[in-house]
Amino acid sequence: MKPPTLVVRGLRATHAMLCLVAALAAMPCGAGVASPVHAYYYFVHWMSMGRTDLALEQFTDDAVVVAGPTCVQASPCIGKAAIQAGYLAALGREVALPLQDQQFDGRQLRTRGETILQRVPGEVDVRLRGGHVFEFRDGLIASVHTELDLADPSTAVIAEHRRLRNSRVSASEAVQRNGETRMRREDLVGTWSLESLVAKGSNGIEAFPLGESPRGFLTYTPNGHMSAVLMSTGRPKFASADVRAGTPEEVRQAFDGFDAYAGTYEFDEQEGRVTHFAEVARLPNWEGTAQIRYARMIGEHLHLVTPPVLARGQEWVLDVSWRRATGGQK
DSSP, X not given: OOOOOEEETTEEEOHHHHHHHHHHTTOOOOTTSOSTTHHXXXXXXXXXXTOHHHHHTTEEEEEEEEBXXXXXXXXXXXXXXXXXXXXXXXXXXXXXXXXXXXXXXXXXXXXXXXXXXXXXXXXXXXXEEEEEEEEEETTEEEEEXXXXXXXXXXXXXXXXXXXXXXXXXXXXXXXXXXXXXXXOHHHHOEEEEEEEEXXXXXXXXXXXXXXXXXXXXXXXXXXXXXXXXXXXXXXXXXXXXXXXXXXXXXXXXXXXXXXXXXXXXXXXXXXXXXXXXXXXXXXXXXXXXXXXXXXXXXXXXXXXEOOOEEETTEEEEEEEEEEXXXXXXX
16 A cells, blocks of 8 residues: 655655654654554545545544544544544644654654634734644544643633633532622612723733723613613713714724613523623624623622633633612612
8 A cells, every 4th residue: 555645834745754753753664654653644644635534534433532622621522423523624624733743652642833723803823832642542543632832821821711611610619619699680680880890811911991980880670671881981072062073083982982782681590690682782793692791799799700702812801890879779
């Protein structure tokens, strides 16, 4: 059988190159790339050729994959069908497994590299550093899992984001840990006055999108409707009394310093999660979306916290603090 060729950073690798790579990885190499991990080489080759069907044949029938956006720790891809649909489909034609950075210890093969995870418009690329760990059985791949380089700050942020996203810790357990008041749906009902809105970055930085003294109101009705209006203080007034005659800069400042949306809501008491279903919104992109917030009572303050959001290379959450409005009725 003619040995396969691989694509290594745009170059086609011959059998001699494969033997060199195998030697650097302290692996035996013979005719047909015979080695304890030959399935790995065939896997990379067939993926680079777009033949996911043949790449799939390099896995055992009961192989387990915990890698990529779909095959996560909480829900691994087990078996060929799941691996085909979840892992190989995500890899696509471009294989980001660097052959020049390998170590094989007789049981596991580790690859290393750096992958662009996403691009934030106008900002630098967000990069994920780490690699994959392959284990073998009977000449086939028995398991694959991601091994991230947590010493890299950007990668550490991404890893924490995934951990939080896939966490199955219930809000009730979090309440017990933090000594917070367990909330019920009726505790939300009424009108609340905005106290603070803070964006908290994973690097410890705090930002104030609406300034340090924002104003606003949040209302929950007993029959399931909600509305929120928030603004920064000190917004400059339009020079003209004509509300349609604002300059582009006046309109921009008025828009940037204001937020509002309304619709319906649901509250999951077990998870402490309130979901706002926006029907109208200042931002058109929010119309028809579900905005998730995690609610907790700390003293007299209602805190609504967003899920973690990855932006500009780090993790951010918005912590919005409200106090029940004076004279408001539950």
